[in-house]
Amino acid sequence: MAELLSIEQLSFAWPGQANLLNIDSLSLKPGDRLFIKGPSGSGKSTLLGLLAGILKPNSGRLRILGQDLARLSGPQRDRFRANHLGYIFQQFNLLPYLPVMENVTAALIFSPHKRKQLTASPKQEAARLLAALQLPDALWQQPVHRLSIGQQQRVAAARALIGRPALVIADEPTSALDADNRTAFMELLFAECEHAGSGLVFVSHDSALEPLFSHVTSLKQLNGANDAEPGL
Numbered sequence: 001m002a003e004l005l006s007i008e009q010l011s012f013a014w015p016g017q018a019n020l021l022n023i024d025s026l027s028l029k030p031g032d033r034l035f036i037k038g039p040s041g042s043g044k045s046t047l048l049g050l051l052a053g054i055l056k057p058n059s060g061r062l063r064i065l066g067q068d069l070a071r072l073s074g075p076q077r078d079r080f081r082a083n084h085l086g087y088i089f090q091q092f093n094l095l096p097y098l099p100v101m102e103n104v105t106a107a108l109i110f111s112p113h114k115r116k117q118l119t120a121s122p123k124q125e126a127a128r129l130l131a132a133l134q135l136p137d138a139l140w141q142q143p144v145h146r147l148s149i150g151q152q153q154r155v156a157a158a159r160a161l162i163g164r165p166a167l168v169i170a171d172e173p174t175s176a177l178d179a180d181n182r183t184a185f186m187e188l189l190f191a192e193c194e195h196a197g198s199g200l201v202f203v204s205h206d207s208a209l210e211p212l213f214s215h216v217t218s219l220k221q222l223n224g225a226n227d228a229e230p231g232l
């Protein structure tokens with residue numbers, strides 16, 4: 001089976017700026033869970049943009065499921081992202097006036113692959129995920145803007161997980177939560193990734209979450225080739 005993620009000799013600089021990322025190597029197997037830490041401004045979101053194929057490396061190679069994203073055209077990259085990735089954004093990026101249920105099933109619209117992965121109807125699978133993430137069913141037909149931040153976060157997680165993507169990318173999704181809610185959310189997220197067989201790349205500057213992950217690295221380690229942990 002192809003590796004979930006492999007990076008070799010990758011460099012990236014924003015236009016007119018010095019190199020921000022110089023990653024000698026990073027690899028993950030299907031289902032692996034990686035925590036990436038690093039202070040604000042160190043390049044965590046930039047790295048996630050590269051993983052999602054929203055940004056292109058200046059040099060080197062980045063493969064997801066064996067596919068070098070830089071070799072795909074823009075529309076092919078969009079399709080690859082829709083089919084194989086689930087993304088939980090820092091600000092969730094939900095559609096505020098659409099009901100919860102439609103926000104979750106929206107992830108299937110541009111993804112024949114995710115639709116094929118379903119074992120029930122889109123609504124049934126969205127309902128299963130929302131229930132598993134403990135969002136009360138009284139809220140499922142409510143527009144998202146009426147939900148609390150913690151509730152919106154569960155909707156964003158359900159949207160990222162529907163259709164069993166190979167890789168779920170999460171950019172500081174717990175930053176608006178208190179410690180109790182954070183731990184509960186992480187347990188649910190892990191359980192659902194396991195159920196779906198999804199790998200997880202999770203970015204945060206909250207090192208309290210670090211012990212929950214089998215693989216941990218930092219932007220500093222990634223950028224200094226010799227400091228990386230074995231296997232990372």
Ligand SMILES: Nc1ncnc2c1ncn2[C@@H]1O[C@H](COP(=O)(O)OP(=O)(O)OP(=O)(O)O)[C@@H](O)[C@H]1O
Nearest residue numbers: 014015020038039040041042043044045046047205
């Ligand atoms: N669209 C952009 N154009 C130019 N420079 C950018 C852009 N986005 C980010 N940068 C620069 O890249 C650097 C890293 O930013 P990035 O958002 O990746 O950091 P981060 O580690 O995710 O920070 P935070 O924890 O605050 O979210 C910063 O110096 C930032 O100014």
